[in-house]
Amino acid sequence: DTGVSQDPRHKITKRGQNVTFRCDPISEHNRLYWYRQTLGQGPEFLTYFQNEAQLEKSRLLSDRFSAERPKGSFSTLEIQRTEQGDSAMYLCASSPSSGANVLTFGAGSRLTVL
Amino acid sequence: GDSVTQMEGPVTLSEEAFLTINCTYTATGYPSLFWYVQYPGEGLQLLLKATKADDKGSNKGFEATYRKETTSFHLEKGSVQVSDSAVYFCALTGYSTLTFGKGTMLLVSP
Numbered sequence: 001d002t003g004v005s006q007d008p009r010h011k012i013t014k015r016g017q018n019v020t021f022r023c024d025p026i027s028e029h030n031r032l033y034w035y036r037q038t039l040g041q042g043p044e045f046l047t048y049f050q051n052e053a054q055l056e057k058s059r060l061l062s063d064r065f066s067a068e069r070p071k072g073s074f075s076t077l078e079i080q081r082t083e084q085g086d087s088a089m090y091l092c093a094s095s096p097s098s099g100a101n102v103l104t105f106g107a108g109s110r111l112t113v114l
Numbered sequence: 115g116d117s118v119t120q121m122e123g124p125v126t127l128s129e130e131a132f133l134t135i136n137c138t139y140t141a142t143g144y145p146s147l148f149w150y151v152q153y154p155g156e157g158l159q160l161l162l163k164a165t166k167a168d169d170k171g172s173n174k175g176f177e178a179t180y181r182k183e184t185t186s187f188h189l190e191k192g193s194v195q196v197s198d199s200a201v202y203f204c205a206l207t208g209y210s211t212l213t214f215g216k217g218t219m220l221l222v223s224p
Contacts, residue, residue: 104160
């Protein structure tokens, strides 16, 4: 078990460009979550999947954001037409569907929009 | 909606001092409560949890008791170490997602 892996760890892009982040969860976990964390704030929920189904999306997830988990394993989070306000750490977490929702987090992907 | 309020930091202590970080919550139903810790340059790690009223979670010398009557889950440690310097997040979960507080930075000096 290698934990939750995220790639890339850091992305610098120009405003208006598209970026994509990948998350590989713990293999036996069927729930996968995306959170966003800005400096000095706690993580904010974006969306989550149970297997390949996207079950909940936060209102923070604007139309420029899309997340997929096509085969119920890894997930991607794409941000189109990036804005400077999108600069943040994007965190992925996974959990089993039973129990007290103990999430295991990855190290995060830091996005800097210039 | 659900929310978590933590005391603002930074909390600055000398080694071996007693630590309390206050956390209160607002939630419908009966949430589970968590403390996560984020060490510099690392991802969030679960520190401890409690799933029902009066449960006490504990790990690495840290403790927190789920107090339904005061809607609180305060984190305590009897004797902090320099290695405990980190950001601590209180969180709750209802059915599916975690809601976090803003985090409290702890700085421990030798």
